[in-house]
Amino acid sequence: MKTKPQKKIRAGKIPDKSFDPKPTGYPFGEYTDMHYLVVKKNDGTVFDESYPYIDGSLRARTVRALFRILLVILAFPVMRIRLGLKIRGRENLRKHREELKGGVISCANHVHLWDYLAVSRAVFPFVPSVLVWAPNIRGENGKMMRSVGGIPVPEGSPKATAAMLSAVTGLIRGGGWLHIYPEGSMWEYYRPVRPFKRGVAYFACVTGRPVVPIGFSYRRPGWIRRTVFRQKALFTVEIGEPLLPDASLPRRERETDLLKRCHAAVCGLCGIGPSEDIYPPVFDRTRRVDYY
Numbered sequence: 431m432k433t434k435p436q437k438k439i440r441a442g443k444i445p446d447k448s449f450d451p452k453p454t455g456y457p458f459g460e461y462t463d464m465h466y467l468v469v470k471k472n473d474g475t476v477f478d479e480s481y482p483y484i485d486g487s488l489r490a491r492t493v494r495a496l497f498r499i500l501l502v503i504l505a506f507p508v509m510r511i512r513l514g515l516k517i518r519g520r521e522n523l524r525k526h527r528e529e530l531k532g533g534v535i536s537c538a539n540h541v542h543l544w545d546y547l548a549v550s551r552a553v554f555p556f557v558p559s560v561l562v563w564a565p566n567i568r569g570e571n572g573k574m575m576r577s578v579g580g581i582p583v584p585e586g587s588p589k590a591t592a593a594m595l596s597a598v599t600g601l602i603r604g605g606g607w608l609h610i611y612p613e614g615s616m617w618e619y620y621r622p623v624r625p626f627k628r629g630v631a632y633f634a635c636v637t638g639r640p641v642v643p644i645g646f647s648y649r650r651p652g653w654i655r656r657t658v659f660r661q662k663a664l665f666t667v668e669i670g671e672p673l674l675p676d677a678s679l680p681r682r683e684r685e686t687d688l689l690k691r692c693h694a695a696v697c698g699l700c701g702i703g704p705s706e707d708i709y710p711p712v713f714d715r716t717r718r719v720d721y722y
Contacts, residue, residue, distance in 0.1 A: 445516075445518065445647075445666060445701075446649070446701075447647035447648075447666070447700060447701025447702075448701060449647075449648045449649055449650045449663065450621040450648065451619040451621070451648055451662040451663040452621075452722055453618060453619040453620065453662065454722070456617065456618055456619075458617050458620070458718055459615070459718065460717060460718060461715060461716060461717055461718065462613065462614070462615075462624040462625055462709065462713065462716045462717070462718055463613065463614030463615050463624075463627065463713060463716075464615055465563060465565075465615045465616070466615075466617075467616070469565045469566060469568070469569035469570070470569065470570055471568070471569045471570040471572075472565070472568050472569065473568050473569075473572065474568070475567065475568050475572070477564055477567075477582050477584035477585075477587075477590055477594075478584070478587060478589070478590045478593075479587070479589040479590050479592070479593040480593075481582075481584070481590070481593070482597075483581050483582070483593065483594045483597040483598065484559075484581070484597040484598070484600065484601050485576075490576075493577050494577055494578070494579065497574075497577040497578055498557065498578075501547065501550065501578065502554075505547055506547070506550075506551045506554075509544050509547045509548060509551065510551065512544070513542070513544060513548060513664065513665045514649070514651065514655070514661075514664030514665060515548055515551070515664075515665050515666075515667065516649075516664075516665070516666045516667070517551065517552045517666075517667055517668075517669075518666060518667070518668040518669070519668045519669035519670060519699075520552065520669060522642070522669050522670060522671050522672070523553060523556070523642075523669060526640075526671075526672050529640065529672070530556070530607075530640070530642070530672070531605055532605055532639065533601075533602040533603055533604065533605050533606060533607075533637060533639045534556075534602070534607050534608075534639055534640055534641075534642055534672070535602065535607075535608045535609075535610060535630055535633050535634050535637075535639060535640070535641045535642070536549065536553070536558065536607065536608070536609045536610070536641065536642040536643070536644055537609070537610050537611070537612050537626070537630045537641060537642075537643060537644065537692055537696065538609070538611060538643075538644035538645065538646060538667075538696065539611075539613060539620075539623050539624070539645060539646050539696055539700060540611035540613050540615065540616040540617070541616065541617065541618060541619060541620055541646050541665075542616070542618055542619070542646070542665065543616070543618070545616075545646060545665075545667075546560055546578075546609065548646070548665065548667050549609055549644060549667065550578070552644065552667045552669060553607065553642075553669070556607045557579070557607065558579060558607040558608065558609040559579035559580075559581055559598075559601060559606060559607065559608055559609065560578075560579055560580055560581065560608070560609040560610070560611075561581050561583050561598070561608070561609075561610050561611070561629065562575055562580040562581060562582055562583065563582075563583065563615070564582040564583055564584060564585055566580070566582075567580060567582040568582075581594070581597075581598060582594075598633065599633065599636055599637060602633060602637045602639055603637050603639075608633060610629055610630045610633075612626035612627050612628075612629060612630045612689075612692070612693075612713075613625070613626065613627075613713075614627050614713065619648070619662050619663055621647075621648065621700070621702070622702065622706075622707075622708050622709060622719070622721065623645075623693065623696050623697045623700055623702060623707070623709065624709055624713075624716070625693070625709050625710050625711060625712055625713035625714070625716045626689050626692060626693045626711060626712060626713060627713045628685055628689060628712075628713075630688075630689065630692060631675070631684075631685040631686070631688040631689040631692065632685060634673075634674075634675050634688055635675045635681065635684050635685050635688065638675065638677075640672035640673060640674050641672065641673045641674075641688065641692055642669060642670065642672050642673075643669075643670040643671075643673065643692055643695035643696045643699060644667060644668070644669055644670065644696070644699065645667070645668050645670070645695075645696045645697070645698070645699025645700040646665055646666070646667055646700065647665075647666045647668070647699070647700045647701050648663035648664065648665060648666070649663065649664040649665070649666060650663070650664070651663060651664050668699045669699075670695050670696075670698070670699050671695075673688065673691050673692060673695060675687075675688050676688070686712065689711060689712055690711045690712065693711035693712075694711065708721055
């Protein structure tokens with residue numbers, strides 16, 4: 431009796447994450463957390479202790495649900511085509527799905543105007559909220575940012591900061607997903623992972639919830655994308671294994687330890703080894719390195 435030939439099992443292709451777009455047209459700041467995009471509008475919104483950082487009103491929840499439908503039907507497909515997005519590591523979400531339902535923080539390098547949409551697509555069906563630079567919420571895209579889960583980070587008011595921290599902590603403890611860009615600002619197509627601010631470790635240590643590291647790396651576009659669409663790079667987003675705070679350490683050491691592990695994990699997901707890591711893991715008025 432003839433037996434059917436067995437199919438050959440193909441080994442998974444290891445992705446090349448070494449491509450560097452080397453952007454030179456962006457006015458990156460002197461310090462690694464500086465913003466360079468100009469926000470043209472200021473609607474005068476005051477982010478004080480009475481501002482609804484997590485707006486649970488019926489109107490807000492309805493608007494966000496409608497925007498979520500638009501994201502899934504329209505924005506996700508367009509974004510995936512426009513960025514040439516590939517998603518890796520979703521098995522880490524499936525493996526830890528029950529644990530993540532209890533609340534989670536994620537962090538990623540901030541390298542494109544649309545990378546939050548890419549994160550939302552990558553972690554679907556989870557619905558992440560995201561901490562946002564306050565001027566962006568006051569600006570021309572503020573209402574849209576709020577509608578997709580943007581939470582402004584207030585400045586200059588301890589009471590407002592305390593109100594925001596309390597609201598966000600409640601979101602996480604209630605089973606929500608909070609996404610943070612710990613580099614502090616967006617630098618388009620920048621390959622090195624900049625130093626991290628402490629917020630991501632603070633929320634994880636206060637709530638005891640895990641941090642999911644996410645990394646954006648780049649692929650070289652084909653001829654059509656390079657010459658016709660002037661595209662600098664294609665994007666790969668990769669989701670890593672959740673990281674937990676080390677409960678055996680004192681509070682401050684626990685935050686620092688977790689922050690360093692988050693930075694190392696994001697670097698690894700971006701294909702940046704220890705010898706290539708040109709920045710320290712923890713932000714301390716860190717200046718830009720001109721590595722080109």
